[in-house]
Amino acid sequence: MPLKSISRLWGRFNQVDLPVFLRRPLIGLYVWLFGCDLKEALEQDLRSYRNLGEFFRRQLRHDVRPVDDTHVLTSPSDGKVLYHGQVKHGILEQVKGVTYSLRGFLGPQTWDSSSLSPLPTVTSHDVMPLSDEAYQNSLRLKPGNELHHCIIYLAPGDYHRFHSPTTWTVQHRRHFPGELLSVNPGVARWIQGLFNFNERAVYTGQWEHGFFSMSAVGATNVGSIKIYCDKELQTNVHGKQPQNVFYDKHFTEPITVHKGDMFGEFNLGSTIVLIFEAPPGFQFKVSEGDKIKFGRPLGSSA
Structure with a gap:
């Protein structure tokens, strides 16, 4: 399978900006499917993530991962x-x-x-x-x-x-x-x-x-x-x-x-x-x- 091409297409899809009204339901579906812990995220309002890529690369709150x-x-x-x-x-x-x-x-x-x-x-x-x-x-x-x-x-x-x-x-x-x-x-x-x-x-x-x-x-x-x-x-x-x-x-x-x-x-x-x-x-x-x-x-x- 052309896995590199598929991955590039997936990457482009991840960077497509979502309308604000769709961000919570679509990204929320991903959160539910994969068990993401939103309480740990620095930004917990899903409407603030313009696309899936931004959510994948989300930062954590500074107090949840003491080194x-x-x-x-x-x-x-x-x-x-x-x-x-x-x-x-x-x-x-x-x-x-x-x-x-x-x-x-x-x-x-x-x-x-x-x-x-x-x-x-x-x-x-x-x-x-x-x-x-x-x-x-x-x-x-x-x-x-x-x-x-x-x-x-x-x-x-x-x-x-x-x-x-x-x-x-x-x-x-x-x-x-x-x-x-x-x-x-x-x-x-x-x-x-x-x-x-x-x-x-x-x-x-x-x-x-x-x-x-x-x-x-x-x-x-x-x-x-x-x-x-x-x-x-x-x-x-x-x-x-x-x-x-x-x-x-x-x-x-x-x-x-x-x-x-x-x-x-x-x-x-x-x-x-x-x-x-x-x-x-x-x-x-x-x-x-x-x-x-x-x-x-x-x-x-x-």
């Missing part, structure tokens, strides 16, 4: 925890028993190269000679540290902005045009390597324990990914994209984002993938299948 300050890692978004755990041999799990490749998800390990241009570059990753295990070793984790990952799925009724889960420094962005397959949990159980097929914006850098990566993964009807610190990012663009191509941007002046800072937004729901190194003893504070809210504890290194 936990006792844990090193907090949830970047509202959503459902699909999976979390330690990365071993370069293989990650998207749900229990269904895997994807770290090497395929992040692409060649070139983001810390001083030779990278600060301007966007186009690169093919047809040839990736490292095995999955060798690729993980190439990340050069600190001695004794372990690599972890966490996947959070944002449903259509969730708050669609996402935030920094910790204080870290963004050094590099890699945009994979990819596909726009659905990422709901049922599909994630069916298609192995789903996240490696889909369009995604992968941001890599450093936090207090070493390597840190936060990725926004697109999906059907979620062709729009907006990152506040990266105005050049354009997703779900017109025209056929070559296979196995990604677009790199190296930030010559790394961007420091603090825990809880707004990082970006989806147009509807999608998925956030965190991949990071942590010292021995790091523990997740959530379980697979948990519903979680932005700012709540996600993991602790003590």
Whole structure:
């Protein structure tokens, strides 16, 4: 199916301004269908949202999501925890028993190269000679540290902005045009390597324990990914994209984002993938299948 074209059409529909008298019944139907909690919204009068897109990207009241300050890692978004755990041999799990490749998800390990241009570059990753295990070793984790990952799925009724889960420094962005397959949990159980097929914006850098990566993964009807610190990012663009191509941007002046800072937004729901190194003893504070809210504890290194 032409999922990218469908997603662009859906995006245009979301931006069509509704007559004031239709806003409450139409947006109210969406609220009812997907169980949106209007009491949490900064603006609770549905007539103030000009279109569905504005409602999808609604802001929260400042007092409803206090950011936990006792844990090193907090949830970047509202959503459902699909999976979390330690990365071993370069293989990650998207749900229990269904895997994807770290090497395929992040692409060649070139983001810390001083030779990278600060301007966007186009690169093919047809040839990736490292095995999955060798690729993980190439990340050069600190001695004794372990690599972890966490996947959070944002449903259509969730708050669609996402935030920094910790204080870290963004050094590099890699945009994979990819596909726009659905990422709901049922599909994630069916298609192995789903996240490696889909369009995604992968941001890599450093936090207090070493390597840190936060990725926004697109999906059907979620062709729009907006990152506040990266105005050049354009997703779900017109025209056929070559296979196995990604677009790199190296930030010559790394961007420091603090825990809880707004990082970006989806147009509807999608998925956030965190991949990071942590010292021995790091523990997740959530379980697979948990519903979680932005700012709540996600993991602790003590």
